[in-house]
Amino acid sequence: MESKTHQVECHNCRLANGCLAKGLDGDEIKQLETIISHKRPLKPSEFLYRQDDQAQSLFVVKSGSFRSTVLDAEGIEHTVDFHLPGELIGLEALQKGLFRGSVEALETASVCELPLAQLSPLSSKIPGLQSQLLHIIGSQFAAQHDRAALLGNHPASEKTARFLLMLSHRYSNLGYSSTEFNLSMPRYHIASFLCLSLETVSRQLGRLKEKGLISVQKRGIHINSLESLKSSI
Amino acid sequence: MESKTHQVECHNCRLANGCLAKGLDGDEIKQLETIISHKRPLKPSEFLYRQDDQAQSLFVVKSGSFRSTVLDAEGIEHTVDFHLPGELIGLEALQKGLFRGSVEALETASVCELPLAQLSPLSSKIPGLQSQLLHIIGSQFAAQHDRAALLGNHPASEKTARFLLMLSHRYSNLGYSSTEFNLSMPRYHIASFLCLSLETVSRQLGRLKEKGLISVQKRGIHINSLESLKSSI
DNA sequence: CGTTTGCTTGAAGGTTCTCAACAGAGGTGG
């Protein structure tokens, strides 16, 4: 059952136009579908892959969300990023064929699998695929720039507000509400991502609530005014 | 004079085997050389490009070093990375054709210029070039994972030691000494990169010196024992 | 129904930042 795959249908996937299939014609999409497979859905806290695993494939998040982590030399885990639907995972494996971090499902989640051995030749054959691949790679780098600005030298209050605004922006790009969403990760994962203690994150969310900028009910976040939240930074 | 270009000779460049030319045969290298140009060398603190500039090209550091920065929404500058010879710069522009950060020479420095419009078709034609391009992209992602582990949730003393070890490692990969090198950036750029105040960086370097782990003379760093420095973390 | 997990809140303590003064190097101009 582990390796059972399902039929892939990029042409009626709602994510297709933020994904690799964007800009391809019907025939090209068919070729792409032949190399893509689906693994069975992952359960919460199940690993998609682990640091130092051999990498046969890249993955695109189809549903749910993921967290990627690295272990440093001392064995301390750092949360590098969260991944929402449509995002490409595993690019760091292009260097040596090894995954340089682990990726873990935060909730029930599914991915499309792109075998590296077939992706590269196919992208040489289909120019639109190659350019879309480079486009997506570029967005990942651009996102990392944004993340650097988010995490850099800011007090905890700003990091927390920026974190919520980043999620808001990403959900909005996916067609979801930009002011109302559920956090798919616990406080200590947010803390690890923002390089803060979990108590500080909890307190900062509390302060944003006190100020009337957001409403918080456990994992549920409601941003009362995007503008006020932005200007609070 | 601004746009004067010089002849490019990948085949006798000492960086070639960490660069795009790696694994290409003589004829393929010739094709690559036809699309690469050199700009005149940049002077210290001169910009290679600025945030939101139109991106026509990617760049590879040929000599000297660079610093890349982002401005956040509030106009605060963050140092995202330092770039040493052999490293590819500008990948974040693959998304929208705009540079998402600025890149500034830290000293007299030169680059090879790779026009995007010609790089993509050429890499379709030369499979070895495409795979080497993906390989380099992969190393950039891998490096970002390492950076996350460097910067994440550590006290200032560890960040500083890790920073020196990272530079040591990178210089060593370039064939330079891993224990003796000159910092090409002032303390406040290190501080901005590590998310610390410049005074804290200065004090931490002082403490590493007091402990006998390193010698510091302005920009000159000598690591007395790599092992001791590592185990001090 | 007890245990575990996630979250909140309080108090104390430590780390880092800010403000400030100072010193040396390098460049400029009189």
Next chain:
DNA sequence: CCACCTCTGTTGAGAACCTTCAAGCAAACG
């Protein structure tokens, strides 16, 4: 040639911020 200024780096003292330790609560789970 020297005075002057700027830039860079060091060092100190106090304040602010964040972390750690601790206790308590609610919801989820077996």
